[in-house]
Amino acid sequence: MSEPIQLLASSTDLSYDDFVAQFMAPNRPVVLPESAIRHWRARHEWTTDAGATTGSDAVVVRNIDIDRIEALFGQAVAPISDCDVTQTYGMAGLVGTGRSDDGQPLLKEVTIAKYCDYLRRRRQHVQRQSRSTGTSVESRDGSIGKPGKPGDHDGTIVSDPLPADRCIYLKDWHMTRDFPGYNAYELPVYFSDDWLNGYWDECGSLDQNRRDDFRFCYIGPAGSWTPVHFDVMSSFSWSANICGRKKWIFFPPEAREMLTDAAGELLSDVRSVDETRFPNFRNAPRIELFQEEGQLVFVPSQWYHQVINLTDVISINHNWANGCNILGMWQLAKEDAQLVATDLSLESASLDEISTSKQHGAVAAVRSPAAPAAMFGLMAATAEQAMTVQDLLRANGSLDFRAMHDLCMVQVRKIQQRSHQLALLAPSAVTAEVCAARNRHVSDLKTIRQILTDISRSTFYRECRDAWPASIDIEQELSEQETLQRRLTELFESFK
Numbered sequence: 001m002s003e004p005i006q007l008l009a010s011s012t013d014l015s016y017d018d019f020v021a022q023f024m025a026p027n028r029p030v031v032l033p034e035s036a037i038r039h040w041r042a043r044h045e046w047t048t049d050a051g052a053t054t055g056s057d058a059v060v061v062r063n064i065d066i067d068r069i070e071a072l073f074g075q076a077v078a079p080i081s082d083c084d085v086t087q088t089y090g091m092a093g094l095v096g097t098g099r100s101d102d103g104q105p106l107l108k109e110v111t112i113a114k115y116c117d118y119l120r121r122r123r124q125h126v127q128r129q130s131r132s133t134g135t136s137v138e139s140r141d142g143s144i145g146k147p148g149k150p151g152d153h154d155g156t157i158v159s160d161p162l163p164a165d166r167c168i169y170l171k172d173w174h175m176t177r178d179f180p181g182y183n184a185y186e187l188p189v190y191f192s193d194d195w196l197n198g199y200w201d202e203c204g205s206l207d208q209n210r211r212d213d214f215r216f217c218y219i220g221p222a223g224s225w226t227p228v229h230f231d232v233m234s235s236f237s238w239s240a241n242i243c244g245r246k247k248w249i250f251f252p253p254e255a256r257e258m259l260t261d262a263a264g265e266l267l268s269d270v271r272s273v274d275e276t277r278f279p280n281f282r283n284a285p286r287i288e289l290f291q292e293e294g295q296l297v298f299v300p301s302q303w304y305h306q307v308i309n310l311t312d313v314i315s316i317n318h319n320w321a322n323g324c325n326i327l328g329m330w331q332l333a334k335e336d337a338q339l340v341a342t343d344l345s346l347e348s349a350s351l352d353e354i355s356t357s358k359q360h361g362a363v364a365a366v367r368s369p370a371a372p373a374a375m376f377g378l379m380a381a382t383a384e385q386a387m388t389v390q391d392l393l394r395a396n397g398s399l400d401f402r403a404m405h406d407l408c409m410v411q412v413r414k415i416q417q418r419s420h421q422l423a424l425l426a427p428s429a430v431t432a433e434v435c436a437a438r439n440r441h442v443s444d445l446k447t448i449r450q451i452l453t454d455i456s457r458s459t460f461y462r463e464c465r466d467a468w469p470a471s472i473d474i475e476q477e478l479s480e481q482e483t484l485q486r487r488l489t490e491l492f493e494s495f496k
């Protein structure tokens with residue numbers, strides 16, 4: 001696949017519906033230009049003038065303002081991983097593999113202050129090295145940053161301070177959750193219909209202990225990288241470069257078999273592929289993309305990607321879902337439930353053996369090509385087993401069935417509110433956009449009803465229902481949604 005990824009000329013020219021039709025519904029990547037984030041607070045406050053450009057096609061004009069980041073956020077903590085160590089994903093299946101989140105060992109959490117101290121020393125280290133060898137750590141094509149020789153490190157950095165001679169990536173920092181009043185950026189309108197974070201916001205507003213989200217900040221030196229994966233729970237993601245450049249290598253979902261070895265392990269680094277293990281890798285369709293400073297990448301669901309930071313980079317990214325990919329997420333949740341149930345019958349593992357990292361869900365990434373079709377209604381025989389499967393799904397950062405139900409219901413309530421507002425509109429206010437929004441609500445409702453119907457027929461609903469924190473009655477909810485759908489249709493008729 002050589003078709004390049006489109007860079008939109010403007011971040012606002014396309015209507016929301018056109019963006020959906022051209023990219024989200026067909027599940028195709030796209031890049032928004034720098035103007036999409038030019039006004040963001042983070043773009044100005046977290047960066048300094050780098051005093052140079054590196055060429056007409058590559059605009060690196062800003063650099064990480066390490067002092068500022070430390071002063072603003074020094075006390076917060078975030079996970080780091082060691083990019084000099086490459087591991088591969090574990091076998092397909094969920095239970096007891098003890099795998100790390102995305103193939104690189106997650107070392108531990110550090111304070112932002114400690115990481116800033118590392119970044120300063122890393123810069124000096126890299127400068128010293130390039131003076132002594134006459135080479136630059138950065139190359140234009142991303143051929144930098146290859147991991148160290150296998151076995152040269154055991155992947156468990158515990159030293160304090162963090163060692164400047166190692167390439168350490170700060171990932172999955174919940175910056176927005178940690179600093180909710182700071183408003184570092186604004187959600188681009190195309191990504192604003194976000195069912196996943198909407199659900200977590202609702203959970204957090206009801207219970208402080210359940211404050212969570214899928215909004216992240218990444219900070220990495222040149223050469224840091226993220227191994228091949230697709231995003232957690234089959235979500236979409238978007239990723240914006242506050243400063244610096246990234247190289248992306250994308251593989252469409254159908255390339256999965258070419259990226260997976262006979263044992264179901266996913267390859268990690270496209271720069272060093274063992275062709276005896278991955279004989280078809282060469283033929284895998286792929287698209288390479290250089291994401292320049294300020295640009296924002298839309299990552300479609302289930303597309304595999306590897307990301308290499310070509311310079312020091314700060315990026316913001318969200319995992320998210322809406323009516324376009326929620327069915328895919330539901331399908332994956334069912335398959336994960338099947339995998340867990342199958343694994344449970346093979347081995348008994350405890351919850352703490354399982355990695356709980358979220359951003360790059362190992363579950364999704366390593367699923368075996370031979371994973372059986374979901375028979376989720378049949379497999380969980382007892383209430384206890386059904387509960388265990390649900391607990392394990394949650395512990396792996398997958399959506400358990402109850403969470404999927406709740407997520408859908410948050411959305412139904414939003415559609416309900418919207419339908420009240422629509423009913424109050426004067427005829428002159430009924431624009432084509434309003435009609436498009438109403439169509440989306442109806443189609444979202446249909447999708448949600450399909451998922452809720454599935455859940456209501458599952459063994460899990462039958463077996464776990466009594467143990468779930470608040471009782472639910474899906475049959476009742478479905479009948480209320482039918483009324484809501486009718487109401488939206490009648491409204492639409494009255495607009496004509």
Ligand SMILES: O=C(O)CCC(=O)C(=O)O
Nearest residue numbers: 226237238239299307317
């Ligand atoms: O920038 C990175 O290192 C990884 C980003 C990524 O995988 C994503 O946004 O989905």
Ligand SMILES: [Fe+2]
Nearest residue numbers: 230231237305
């Ligand atoms: Fe990703």
